[in-house]
Amino acid sequence: MEALGKKRKGPEVLPSCRRSFSPVTIVWSPLSLEDYSRQKKKCKEDEVKVAVGSVRSVVRGIVTAPPCGSATLDPSNRGIKRKIGCIDAATTLGRKKKIEQDYDLGATIGCGKFGSVVLCRSKVNGEEFACKTLCKGEELVHQEVEIMQHLSGHPGIVTLKAVYEDLKSFFLVMELCSGGRLLDQMAKERQYSEYCAANILKELVLVIKYCHDMGVVHRDIKPENILLTASGQMKLADFGLAVRMSNGQSLTGVVGSPAYVAPEVLMGNYSEKVDIWSAGVLLHALLVSVLPFQGDTLDSIFEAIKNVNLDFENGVWRSISQPARDLVAHMLTRDVSARLTADEVLRHPWILFHTEATLEMVALKPGMRNHGRLTSQQLTISPRVVSERNKEIPRGFLNDDCFCFLSSDSSSTTRSEVQDCMLVDALTVAISHVRISEPKRTRLCGSTGPVPQECSSNVKINNLCTAF
Numbered sequence: 001m002e003a004l005g006k007k008r009k010g011p012e013v014l015p016s017c018r019r020s021f022s023p024v025t026i027v028w029s030p031l032s033l034e035d036y037s038r039q040k041k042k043c044k045e046d047e048v049k050v051a052v053g054s055v056r057s058v059v060r061g062i063v064t065a066p067p068c069g070s071a072t073l074d075p076s077n078r079g080i081k082r083k084i085g086c087i088d089a090a091t092t093l094g095r096k097k098k099i100e101q102d103y104d105l106g107a108t109i110g111c112g113k114f115g116s117v118v119l120c121r122s123k124v125n126g127e128e129f130a131c132k133t134l135c136k137g138e139e140l141v142h143q144e145v146e147i148m149q150h151l152s153g154h155p156g157i158v159t160l161k162a163v164y165e166d167l168k169s170f171f172l173v174m175e176l177c178s179g180g181r182l183l184d185q186m187a188k189e190r191q192y193s194e195y196c197a198a199n200i201l202k203e204l205v206l207v208i209k210y211c212h213d214m215g216v217v218h219r220d221i222k223p224e225n226i227l228l229t230a231s232g233q234m235k236l237a238d239f240g241l242a243v244r245m246s247n248g249q250s251l252t253g254v255v256g257s258p259a260y261v262a263p264e265v266l267m268g269n270y271s272e273k274v275d276i277w278s279a280g281v282l283l284h285a286l287l288v289s290v291l292p293f294q295g296d297t298l299d300s301i302f303e304a305i306k307n308v309n310l311d312f313e314n315g316v317w318r319s320i321s322q323p324a325r326d327l328v329a330h331m332l333t334r335d336v337s338a339r340l341t342a343d344e345v346l347r348h349p350w351i352l353f354h355t356e357a358t359l360e361m362v363a364l365k366p367g368m369r370n371h372g373r374l375t376s377q378q379l380t381i382s383p384r385v386v387s388e389r390n391k392e393i394p395r396g397f398l399n400d401d402c403f404c405f406l407s408s409d410s411s412s413t414t415r416s417e418v419q420d421c422m423l424v425d426a427l428t429v430a431i432s433h434v435r436i437s438e439p440k441r442t443r444l445c446g447s448t449g450p451v452p453q454e455c456s457s458n459v460k461i462n463n464l465c466t467a468f
């Protein structure tokens with residue numbers, strides 16, 4: 001079994017044509033569609049048409065973002081010329097120097113398609129960073145550098161500290177995310193409480209919203225690309241497949257990671273909503289620890305993505321709340337116009353209920369039913385992280401302040417009583433803020449009946465739980 005901490009990437013791991021995938025973990029997707037495309041090309045099969053050329057030809061040069069503060073975020077003007085970023089001045093200065101002049105390069109901490117990532121330490125102050133080396137040549141590489149510069153500065157995105165280059169390579173000096181990947185946490189946790197899943201999703205969708213507002217579609221949202229800092233903060237990484245788009249523009253390249261790819265990507269014409277689909281796949285995995293669309297081969301996975309109707313009424317979903325099911329259904333609808341936007345996900349009642357802001361809003365609401373004695377102090381932020389199912393959540397997985405708890409002096413009101421009341425109140429508050437289109441249940445819970453859930457855990461190994 002492949003070590004989960006190690007990323008297996010690159011041409012050497014391309015499977016031979018039509019092989020079945022080795023069992024690993026059902027949320028792990030070692031192949032991107034780029035790999036698949038290459039494999040397909042090699043195999044001279046043409047079921048999936050690769051159109052990355054159209055995307056790759058967009059950006060030819062590297063544009064350096066202005067220093068922090070010199071541009072403003074104006075979502076209404078999401079053109080490809082708009083810039084924002086908190087890039088150290090070294091981003092530009094470093095181009096003229098060798099990276100070894102400023103940093104000591106250390107051990108390899110990760111490998112990707114286009115290069116490796118090593119630990120590096122500043123010669124000035126000893127601070128540690130991650131340095132990603134990208135071989136020049138592929139246009140997607142140039143695009144990745146440019147997009148990272150464009151987006152860097154948001155707390156949910158790996159910060160780009162500096163960029164160096166020589167004749168053959170770029171060296172991206174990035175903040176070090178020493179907490180590993182979300183995928184590794186998922187492999188340990190197996191199944192998350194709704195509370196935890198909602199907080200993870202909210203963090204992710206806030207970043208997706210920022211990307212979309214900045215005119216960038218990530219196109220490879222998956223737990224392998226969500227890194228964690230030492231303090232547990234989530235950071236979206238790997239913009240290797242990201243692309244910039246202007247308002248109303250549609251995208252055509254078939255890229256992404258098979259299990260997370262939206263159906264319209266396979267049809268070859270799509271928008272930024274593909275990131276919402278991928279986040280929906282992740283939410284599905286967080287809640288019930290299986291991927292929604294599975295198969296033994298890439299073709300069968302794609303077939304499932306295009307045609308399988310998910311059944312949210314039976315099996316593992318019976319233990320999941322209706323609002324959670326509703327959100328997954330609205331993120332995984334094939335009808336792109338009915339699929340929620342990032343903003344709509346963030347305003348969904350389930351997200352509002354499980355996030356700190358909502359809890360505070362409810363707790364401080366005047367005339368709150370049944371527990372007027374509950375003060376804002378009783379809703380404290382605690383480093384002792386316990387989910388609503390009283391399941392311990394590893395410390396440092398997310399920011400501690402993602403989690404709210406009742407302090408000990410609230411003993412006169414039981415936790416579950418308070419939660420029941422809060423659920424009613426929060427949903428009342430939330431629903432008054434949200435407008436959601438009718439669920440397309442016919443699409444997601446269609447007459448073809450339930451999809452058998454062949455395994456209940458992401459570490460259980462059998463053919464249907466095979467990773468890809």
Ligand SMILES: Nc1ncnc2c1ncn2[C@@H]1O[C@H](COP(=O)(O)OP(=O)(O)OP(=O)(O)O)[C@@H](O)[C@H]1O
Binds near residue numbers: 007238239
């Ligand atoms: N800032 C960072 N801090 C710590 N580790 C990192 C950082 N960036 C990347 N890594 C590690 O390196 C691995 C590869 O990085 P990344 O995904 O950016 O490379 P890639 O070539 O773009 O990958 P892919 O093949 O998925 O496109 C990550 O999975 C992670 O383990």
